[in-house]
Amino acid sequence: MLNHRFAGNERPIVSPNSAPIGVFDSGVGGLTVLRELYRQLPYESIIYFGDTARLPYGTRSQEQILKFVREILHWMVQQGAKMVIMACNTSSALALETVRSEFNVPILGLILPGARAAVQQGQRIGVIATPATAASDAYRRAILEVEPGTQVWQMGCPEFVPLIEQNRLEDPYTVSVAQKYLEPLLERQIDTLIYGCTHYPYLAPVLHRILPRSVKLVDPAVHVVAAAGQELDLLGLKNLRPPMPTRFCVSGNPQPFIRLASQWLGYAPIVERISLPELVYQQPVELETVE
Ligand code: DGL
Numbered sequence: 001m002l003n004h005r006f007a008g009n010e011r012p013i014v015s016p017n018s019a020p021i022g023v024f025d026s027g028v029g030g031l032t033v034l035r036e037l038y039r040q041l042p043y044e045s046i047i048y049f050g051d052t053a054r055l056p057y058g059t060r061s062q063e064q065i066l067k068f069v070r071e072i073l074h075w076m077v078q079q080g081a082k083m084v085i086m087a088c089n090t091s092s093a094l095a096l097e098t099v100r101s102e103f104n105v106p107i108l109g110l111i112l113p114g115a116r117a118a119v120q121q122g123q124r125i126g127v128i129a130t131p132a133t134a135a136s137d138a139y140r141r142a143i144l145e146v147e148p149g150t151q152v153w154q155m156g157c158p159e160f161v162p163l164i165e166q167n168r169l170e171d172p173y174t175v176s177v178a179q180k181y182l183e184p185l186l187e188r189q190i191d192t193l194i195y196g197c198t199h200y201p202y203l204a205p206v207l208h209r210i211l212p213r214s215v216k217l218v219d220p221a222v223h224v225v226a227a228a229g230q231e232l233d234l235l236g237l238k239n240l241r242p243p244m245p246t247r248f249c250v251s252g253n254p255q256p257f258i259r260l261a262s263q264w265l266g267y268a269p270i271v272e273r274i275s276l277p278e279l280v281y282q283q284p285v286e287l288e289t290v291e
Contacts, residue, residue, distance in 0.1 A: 017239045020045040020247070021228065022081030022105075024072050026057040027165050027250075028260045029198035030087030033110075034246070035265065036225040037085075041232075045244040047079055052252030053276055056161040057090040058130020058197065065132070069095040071279045073103050081105060082237055085228055089114075089197050089220070090130050093138035106231055113227045114194050114220025115142035121216045122192035124151050126185035129196030131156035139196055153188050154196070157181045164199045167260055170206065178206050186212075194218045202264070249274045 021037065023030050027050045034048055049072055051057070057065060069091045076084050083106045086092045092109030100107050118125050127139045134156035143152050159177045168174050185193065193215050195201055201219055211217075232238045246269065250257045254271035262268040 016082055017237055018045065018241060018244075019080050019082035020047040020244065022047050022049070022073075022076035022079065022084040023087045024049040024051065024076065024084070024091075025088040025198055026051050026055040026090070027161070027199070028202075028257060028264065029161070029164075029200075031261055031264050032198050032201045032219070033085060033087035033221040033224065036221045037228075040222075040225045041229055041238075043239045043241065043243055044232075045239065046246045047076065047081060048246055048248045049076070049274070050248075050250040050252075050257055052250045052257055054251065055165060056130065057088060058132050058156075058161055059158060060090075060132060062094045062132075062136075065091055065094040066098060069099055070102070073099060073105075073107065075274070075279050077103060077105055083108070083228065083232065085224060086110065087198050087221070087224075089133045089138075093129075093133045093136040106235070108224055108228055108231065110198070110220040110224050111138045111142050112146075113223035114196070114218060115139060115146050117220065117223045118192050118194050118218045119143060119147035119150055121218060122190075123147075123149075124188065124190045125153070125192045125194065126182075126188070126190035126215075127152065127154040127194045127196040128157050128160075128181060128185075128200060129154060129194075130161065131158050133196055139194060151188075153185055153190065155181050155185055157197070157200075160203065161197065161199050164202050165256070165260070167256075167263075169202055174203070175206050175209070178203060179210055182207070182210050190215060192216045192218060194220065196220075248272065251276055251279060 021044050086109045089110050092111045096109040134154040140152040143150050163174050248269045248271040254273055258271055
């Protein structure tokens, strides 16, 4: 296995506090986390990466997710990130535990903050997530660790991410798909529903139409950003000066990303394309010493 520890130390950071927070997702989903960062930590500079060339993540194997996440983390460290937020539940569920100790930057994921917030809200918790996140059982394990005895039902929703990335947010077909996914959870009389994928808050208008008012929605984005703020405080790494403009990067065609991001953020971002070969981690060649 590649050893990524201390990777990227070759790039000096002038002031660690003014260095950006790295945020990544497979696509536009992580923008729901970015928006929370703007709200809660407005002085932080952000570098956002959407791995749109390899989207969706939610139907991929753990091995693939681990490979992608390592590549992105290595790149983020090279860009000088002082902290990385996995704004992707699939990566948080399948890779966070493994990669956390491989890099010397703090790496935060969504599962634990989401689980902690959900148990404050209810005892019958539904989770809508990508198939990979649902199959990993990460939310159930995290919730039971925090509050044993809670009941948890996880629903894999394979059609949501492609529909969202195609901007079919209010399409009648999307509504019928949402009904199909929520029905089994509503039959269990859930009192709380976790957005177990960062793309899903885009569907809030549709979900609100289907869910009874009594069901509380938990968006882990809110809570991972709160955790990031606490961690920055603890490490003395908060930025106190005006931030740099957010740097947006994607691995695929920037145009569809720009269209969706403009709707969500309220401005059209400038987006750089980072080709996959730039991202793929090149293992340093070992130099042989000549005796
Ligand atoms: N938005 C991501 C998540 O939270 C990934 C979705 C996907 O690419 O399938 O899981």
